[in-house]
Amino acid sequence: MNSSAFSKSKLPTLLSIVVPVYNEAGNISPLVDAIKKSVDNLSITYEVIFIDDGSQDGTWDAVTKVSRADPRVKGLSLSRNFGHQHAILAGYSIAEGKAVISMDGDLQHPPSLLPAMLREWQNGFKIVHTRRISHRKQPAFKRLTSKAFYWVFSLLTQVVIPEGSSDFRLLDRQVLDNITKFNDVEFFIRGVVNWIGFPATVLTYQENERFSDKSKYTFTRMFRLAVSGVVAFTSLPLKIGIWLGLFTSVLAFLEIIYIFIKFVQGVTVPGWASIVGIVSFLFGILFMILGCIGLYIANIHENLKNRPRFVIQQKVNLS
Ligand code: UDP
Ligand code: MG
8 A cells, every 4th residue: 555545545435335245246347447437537536346246256356355445445245135224224334424325246336426416515505316317228127116116115005105215315414324323123224315305416317228237136035125115104094994995984884774775675685796796805905904914013022122134244345
């Protein structure tokens, strides 16, 4: 290490770049190169922290290799796969920067946007969101489900997450310190960041293709993230049962009156099929509501356990 690099590393870190990675061995080195290309000439102190979320493909070796060559590249490996959101949280909890940017490790979030994000922060914004303006390169199914999720989430929770949001954003130290205090066991950062307030702005970008390998978000993982996000942000689904119950009771009451009138007129109402139909329909609704209540109880149960949301196994270039 030369002396200027040494004195630089003594200065407080201005920017931390937090990158959660799960089986991204082929992306580590290209991403570090791309970050350096866009940040090095800003002459700021920065660190890049990779959080290896329980990879099995040599991602950790790739991280230690680049961090040996540059002390500003740091690594944290979790003891198993804890999921994208918790990996980001692990990164947030050790980042030292006055501004902290989280981005994906597959180069879909363009590092060339970093200087513009930093500029917005220097202009006084405490949160710099980003929005992809085109995701033509994503499969139609993913595009559709993502659009549907943001629409339903905003409708149910009154917390608006714009379509095209992801976990590519800058947070000021003050916002970050508040967020890491949240105790949600199912952490949904995109929701929290849109809920918390503070002066915020949005930058747009064109999404790149994944550099190497394929998406780690299977449909089940996406669905789980969506459900836990809704459960963490609103109890409205719990109350739907009341309205449905009220509606079906009124309907049943009207039906009884109808049957009574027919009875007085000397007509018996035939209806095996309608009875079976209505009963099975109502049972369907009943089980759905029960399942919904179950989701919330499970959430309370998980929160009561108060377990850590991630467990650290190893560190490199981190104390
Ligand atoms: N990721 C992670 N843990 C997981 C799943 C994904 O840390 O359990 C990381 C992944 O390595 C990537 C980022 O989260 O850096 C976003 O994942 P991906 O690119 O697979 O999602 P997509 O862009 O397809 O939504
Ligand atoms: Mg991706």
